[in-house]
Amino acid sequence: MDVRPDSEHPIRRLSTEVVYESPYLLMREDRIRRLDGSEGIYSYVEKPDxxxxxxxxxxxxxxxxxxxxxxxxxxxxxxxxxxxxxxxxxxxxxxxxxxxxxxxxxxxxxxxxxxxxxxxxxxxxxxxxxxxxxxxxxxxxxxxxxxxxxxxxxxxxxxxxxxxxxxxxxxxxxxxxxxxxxxxx
Missing domain, CATH: 3.90.79.10 (Nucleoside Triphosphate Pyrophosphohydrolase)
Structure with a gap:
């Protein structure tokens, strides 16, 4: 799997984990790779539209x-x-x-x-x-x-x-x- 960032997707997800879930939302923590090759964590909320x-x-x-x-x-x-x-x-x-x-x-x-x-x-x-x-x-x-x-x-x-x-x-x-x-x- 190619996980190198590109100009269309400057941040690539390497893995994802649900760290919290309720009937209303999910909280995710993704391990990411940035355009410069450095890695990090991106946390975000998934809620229904x-x-x-x-x-x-x-x-x-x-x-x-x-x-x-x-x-x-x-x-x-x-x-x-x-x-x-x-x-x-x-x-x-x-x-x-x-x-x-x-x-x-x-x-x-x-x-x-x-x-x-x-x-x-x-x-x-x-x-x-x-x-x-x-x-x-x-x-x-x-x-x-x-x-x-x-x-x-x-x-x-x-x-x-x-x-x-x-x-x-x-x-x-x-x-x-x-x-x-x-x-x-």
Whole structure:
């Protein structure tokens, strides 16, 4: 097996080991060889891909707010989530489910805007961004981890003001909104 790095793959994996696993993620530690021939360790997280939904209605957006334990703070963000138990599936189906579960909204139309890396320096996770329109209200179906989740509609002006003041800091939400703005041009 040729494990020499090349210009396309400047870091080659020599071996891999799962050092931690939970129902939500894997933590890997890979022995690697760099372009200069030196060897080292690269640790990273494997999490399932997820879908993020921008629900648009009446020149405004629906957001959810929930407590995010790693930062010990509440966060306003677009509805987003992954399939349970590290499963994979159709991203558009996941987007419809996450929107319904977190907000109770169902969308007649779901448009795919793009696929983005979550935190490519430390995780293999990616997410698909969708815009949901022609929304119908209904009951939500929160998971136990989401029992404190709030759902609210904001005008675009208020949403953008929340970005400017630092009230919205979720990187996935900000990146998705950038895709949305660029798709409107």
């Amino acid at each position: 997820y879908a993020l939904v921008i629900p648009i209605e009446n020149d405004g957006l629906h957001l959810v707010e929930q407590y995010r334990y790693p930062i010990r703070a509440r966060s306003w963000e677009f509805p987003q989530g992954a399939f349970p138990n590290k499963e994979a599936g159709d991203p558009e189906h996941l987007a419809h489910e996450e929107l319904r579960q977190e907000t109770g909204l169902t969308a007649a139309h779901m448009r795919h805007l793009g696929r983005l890396n979550s935190a490519k320096g430390m995780s293999s996770q990616v997410f698909d961004v969708f815009v949901a329109t022609e929304l119908e209200p209904g009951p939500n179906e929160l998971e136990v981890e989401e029992q404190d989740l709030l759902h609210r509609w904001f005008s675009r002006a208020d949403f953008e003001a929340m970005i400017r003041t630092g009230e919205i800091t979720d990187a996935a939400t900000l990146a998705a909104y950038t895709l949305f703005l660029l798709s409107a041009q």
